[in-house]
Amino acid sequence: MEKFVINGGTKLKGSITVGGAKNAAVAIIPATILAKGLCVVENIPNISDVGILFKMLKEMGASVKSINKTTVEIDTTSVNNPFVGYELARHLRASYYFLGALLGRFNRASVSMPGGCHFGVRPIDQHIKGFESLGATVTIDHGMINARTKKTLLGSHIYFDVVSVGATINVMLASVRAKGLTVLENAAKEPHIVDLANFLNSMGADVRGAGTDVIKIHGVDIMHGASYSIIPDQIEAGTFMIAAAASKGNVLIKNVIPKHMESVTNKLESAGAKVTEYDDSIRVECTGPISPTTIKTMPHPGFPTDMQPQMTALLTVAEGTSVITEGVWDNRFRYVDELARMGANVQVDGKVAVITGVKGLKAAPVKATDLRAGAAMLIAALIAKGTTEIEDVFHIERGYEDVVAKFNALGANIKRVEAPKTDIEMPASL
Ligand code: EPZ
Numbered sequence: 001m002e003k004f005v006i007n008g009g010t011k012l013k014g015s016i017t018v019g020g021a022k023n024a025a026v027a028i029i030p031a032t033i034l035a036k037g038l039c040v041v042e043n044i045p046n047i048s049d050v051g052i053l054f055k056m057l058k059e060m061g062a063s064v065k066s067i068n069k070t071t072v073e074i075d076t077t078s079v080n081n082p083f084v085g086y087e088l089a090r091h092l093r094a095s096y097y098f099l100g101a102l103l104g105r106f107n108r109a110s111v112s113m114p115g116g117c118h119f120g121v122r123p124i125d126q127h128i129k130g131f132e133s134l135g136a137t138v139t140i141d142h143g144m145i146n147a148r149t150k151k152t153l154l155g156s157h158i159y160f161d162v163v164s165v166g167a168t169i170n171v172m173l174a175s176v177r178a179k180g181l182t183v184l185e186n187a188a189k190e191p192h193i194v195d196l197a198n199f200l201n202s203m204g205a206d207v208r209g210a211g212t213d214v215i216k217i218h219g220v221d222i223m224h225g226a227s228y229s230i231i232p233d234q235i236e237a238g239t240f241m242i243a244a245a246a247s248k249g250n251v252l253i254k255n256v257i258p259k260h261m262e263s264v265t266n267k268l269e270s271a272g273a274k275v276t277e278y279d280d281s282i283r284v285e286c287t288g289p290i291s292p293t294t295i296k297t298m299p300h301p302g303f304p305t306d307m308q309p310q311m312t313a314l315l316t317v318a319e320g321t322s323v324i325t326e327g328v329w330d331n332r333f334r335y336v337d338e339l340a341r342m343g344a345n346v347q348v349d350g351k352v353a354v355i356t357g358v359k360g361l362k363a364a365p366v367k368a369t370d371l372r373a374g375a376a377m378l379i380a381a382l383i384a385k386g387t388t389e390i391e392d393v394f395h396i397e398r399g400y401e402d403v404v405a406k407f408n409a410l411g412a413n414i415k416r417v418e419a420p421k422t423d424i425e426m427p428a429s430l
Contacts, residue, residue, distance in 0.1 A: 002397075004390040004404065006381035007413040008363060012249035014410045015281075018237045018256055019045040019401045020070065020230035024192035026094030027169045028199045028230060029053040029074070032062070033101040034176060035203045036077040037225030044070050044230060046401040048394070049092045056088050056098065075225070079105075086112040086143060092398070093117070093166065096124065099147055100173030103136060108148035113140070117370035117395075120330030126164045130171030133158045134178050155180030155219055163188050163299040168215070169196055176205040178219040187215045190300040191260045195231045202226040232256055235306045236400060237282070238264040239375045242307070243407070244284040245273035246314045246383050251410055254281040263303040267295055271314060292320035292357060297327045309335055309376035316344035317383060318357035326351040335373030338366040342380050342388070363388040368395040375400065382412055 020043035030053065032039045044050060046069065054064045054072070060083070062076040082102035089095035093116030102109030116122065124145070128138045134153040139146045155178045160167055168188040173196075175182035187193070189211055197210030203226045206218040237256045244251035245268055258265070258277040265275045265282070270293040273286040292315060297305040305328040315322040316339060326332045333353050336346040341364040345356040363386030368374025374396035381388035390396075393416070396403060404414045 001391055002393050003417045004393050005415045005417055006388045008381055008384040008386060008388060010247065010411045010413060012244050012247045012251050012410040012412060015252035015254055016240055016406045016409060017254045018232045021192055021233040022047060022049060022399045024195040024230050025050055026053060027097050027192060027196045030097040030101045031173055031196060031199060032074045033076050033079060034104050035223035035225055039074045039225045040071065040227040041074060042071045042229040044072050045233060047397065047399055049094065049398045052088055052091050056084050056095065082106045082109045084111040090115040097170055097173060099145060100170035103131060103147050103174045104177040107152060110144050110146045113143050113145060119332045126160050126162060126167035127170045130158050130167055131174055134174055153178035155182040157183045160186040165190055168193055172196065172207065172215065172217060175217045175219065176200050176207065180219055182217040184215040187213050188299055189213060191231055191234055199228045202228050234260040235304065237261060238307045239310050241268060241282065241284045242310045242314050243379050243382060245271065245286040246379050248286050250285040252281055252283045256280060256282050258282055263301060264307055267293055267303060267311065290314060290318040292318040292322040294323045296325040305329060305332060306372050308332060309372045310379055312346065312353060312355060313339065313376040313379040315355045316358060317360060320357055322355040324353045335369045335376055338369065338377060339380055341366055342384055360385060362386060365389045367391045368393055371395050371399045
């Protein structure tokens with residue numbers, strides 16, 4: 001397994017450019033199934049989750065060509081096999097977006113139960129409720145989710161019992177080609193929901209209200225290829241913002257939509273960092289001590305759960321006691337045992353973590369237990385005294401492009417120790 005070896009203690013300085021949003025890309029790539037014709041997608045992040053989705057598309061008969069490092073041409077005209085098997089689906093959650101997209105185009109889909117980070121139970125009842133409401137029959141057999149409808153999907157009124165990013169995206173994908181009007185209520189409002197709606201509309205769909213909790217979709221018969229550029233990654237930007245503050249550095253983070261960062265900006269300011277917003281970049285500087293703060297993660301526009309572990313890493317060295325409540329997932333504090341190995345004092349009771357700040361962290365061998373937990377370990381290692389080794393960094397590389405190069409460009413000292421290649425292929429120049 002690959003490792004990162006990090007010599008901590010450097011103040012991060014300089015500038016980095018954020019890549020395309022992972023959680024938008026992993027919805028937009030399956031969405032290309034909905035149109036016959038050429039889609040040119042720009043600002044694609046160079047991460048392994050994206051590589052796996054391209055592999056799935058190719059296995060279904062699509063053509064996927066890299067034009068440059070961040071632009072890909074996708075043509076799904078000749079896709080004729082609405083099937084995604086276990087071997088690829090087990091790597092990531094977003095593989096289930098092919099259910100909605102394939103159902104929308106072919107009225108049938110079979111996709112293996114998805115993988116992804118483990119934060120306790122990750123049910124898909126709201127996805128199934130949505131598909132059934134559109135007229136599909138959904139069964140789960142031998143680990144495969146099968147959805148089909150005899151005729152065509154019919155628009156419907158769906159109230160989600162919980163605010164779910166995945167269910168909102170999946171049902172939106174299925175309903176853009178359903179007959180009539182679909183109304184999604186209690187929908188998720190994350191920036192990647194809006195980005196997907198914009199992409200679908202650029203392919204000829206009629207989706208209105210994305211970014212609010214009511215989304216209205218008028219089904220269309222035909223969708224066409226389109227050119228589209230994915231929004232910047234809010235979580236990658238936030239991770240660099242926190243790392244800049246934690247290291248007492250001064251970093252300009254470019255290719256950012258500052259509005260998407262408001263909840264993170266606000267908490268970093270309470271923790272003592274100076275955050276300056278520009279049109280499409282943000283500067284984070286921190287010279288004084290880190291102050292303790294209180295955070296509860298919530299669906300957008302609340303504080304994102306995907307920034308919770310990184311914020312915990314920062315607050316381990318605050319001057320006082322902080323409290324973080326996880327409001328989205330049942331079990332997203334598994335990584336604190338790894339922080340404890342570095343001298344952090346974090347007590348977890350269910351969904352609440354009480355973080356008593358310590359003077360400093362000390363290097364230790366640790367593991368990335370999932371993607372954002374891995375990012376938290378990186379931040380902890382950057383501020384710790386000594387040389388930290390992080391194992392299982394494949395989790396980090398699922399969602400952060402060129403992460404070692406980007407941190408090293410800011411003065412960090414990170415080495416990636418190579419290990420045998422995985423079976424996951426990225427398209428030629430990605
Ligand atoms: C998406 O996961 C993201 N993944 C996650 O980011 C993120 O943590 C999460 O949204 C919340 O923002 C992708 O976009 C690929 P949900 P998703 O459905 O869609 C419950 C990262 O680090 N629920 O919004 O799986 C569920 O148990 C990843 O980039 C149901 O009860 O999350 C949870 O408590 C990790 N029934 C809550 O809703 C359902 O049918 C929110 O889950 C679906 C969800």
